Amino acid sequence: MTLTPVKTPVVVKKMFPNYIWDIATTENVIYLTFDDGPTPEITNWTLNVLEAYKAKATFFCIGKNIEKHPDIFQNILNNGHAIGNHTQNHIKGWKTKTKDYLKNIELCEYALKSRLPDSSAISHQTLATSLFRPPYGQITPKQGKKLIALGYKIIMWDVLSFDWDTKVDEETCLNNVIEKAYSGSIVVFHDSVKASKNMQYALPKILEYFSNKGYTFKALYT
Numbered sequence: 001m002t003l004t005p006v007k008t009p010v011v012v013k014k015m016f017p018n019y020i021w022d023i024a025t026t027e028n029v030i031y032l033t034f035d036d037g038p039t040p041e042i043t044n045w046t047l048n049v050l051e052a053y054k055a056k057a058t059f060f061c062i063g064k065n066i067e068k069h070p071d072i073f074q075n076i077l078n079n080g081h082a083i084g085n086h087t088q089n090h091i092k093g094w095k096t097k098t099k100d101y102l103k104n105i106e107l108c109e110y111a112l113k114s115r116l117p118d119s120s121a122i123s124h125q126t127l128a129t130s131l132f133r134p135p136y137g138q139i140t141p142k143q144g145k146k147l148i149a150l151g152y153k154i155i156m157w158d159v160l161s162f163d164w165d166t167k168v169d170e171e172t173c174l175n176n177v178i179e180k181a182y183s184g185s186i187v188v189f190h191d192s193v194k195a196s197k198n199m200q201y202a203l204p205k206i207l208e209y210f211s212n213k214g215y216t217f218k219a220l221y222t
Contacts, residue, residue, distance in 0.1 A: 004137075006160055007180040018148055022158040023184045028215040030185050032057040033155070035086055035133060037191035038065050038072035045200065046191045047079050053207040055217035057081050059191070060133040060155070063088035063108030070115055077116070082219035084131030084155060085109055093139040101143050105132065131155050131220060155220065158185040163198040170201035177206050183215070 013021045023031060032050075037043040037059060050057055059076050061083055066073045076083060088107035096104070132152040139147075144154055159180045162168045168176075181187055189199050207217070 004160065006162065006176045008156070008158055008160075016144075016156075018144065019154045019156045020186070021156045022186050023220070025184045028183050028213070029218050030181055030183070030187060030210055030215055031220055032187050032189065032217055033060060033084075033133070033157070033220070034058070034189050034191040035060045035135075036062055036065070036090065036195075038069045038076065039191050039193060040069060040072065042193065042196050042200075043069075043072050043191045044075060046203065047075055047081075049204050049207065050081070050217070051079060052204075053211055053217065055207055056219040057217065058084055058131065058155075058220045060084040060086035060131070061108070061112065062086050062090050063104075063111035066108075066111040066115060073115055080219075082131065082221065083112060084133055084220075085112060085152070086133055087135055090135045092136055093134050093143050095138075098140065098143050098146065102146060105147070153221070155186065157188045159187045161187060161189050161199070161202060163195040163202065164190050164192065165198075166194070168198060170198050173198040174202040174205050177202065178209055181210075186220070 008021055023029070032055065034046060034057060038061060059081055061073065085105055085108045088104045088111065091101065091104050093101055130152050132147060133155045137156065139154065147154060159177055161173050161177050163173050177187055189195065189203065191199070
């Protein structure tokens, strides 16, 4: 059983103040994020659902998946969403030497930037690749310090949907977000095969629920 909470405790946010856990705002805005793509079918399905609600999101992409599915990556950009770095191979920071971790992030950065179109076609904010989310949330203080020095914003989260957890059913995944998210929350989903059952059930209902309450959904730093 995981000890990771759905809602990130305030004390954890205070322990790591240089990481971004939520966004201070006076607007009714929620920041949806999707990790681990691009993935055939699932990512495009996600893009279609977001479009139906005029919602923007941030996709933290794995470099090797960008290389395998450049057309899906292009669809993310074409739909006006933000993108971020999720390492080249989805590696664990706690088990990786800092120099190797930084190299893996650099490889993903190359995969991202080498496929970006002419900036005149898409907003500058969408093309920003300085956003980084550590796989599994695992990053050492040394790794974090070096990444921040390189200009990265380390994006963590306020609410985990637990869509990837096979022990969590669809309704629980839905309620994790509905009950814990509020204005300024950064919410984690995954556009991956493992998470697809829960995510595809919960996402449309979450978009409808919060839209009916007057919320909008924005990409990070746009």
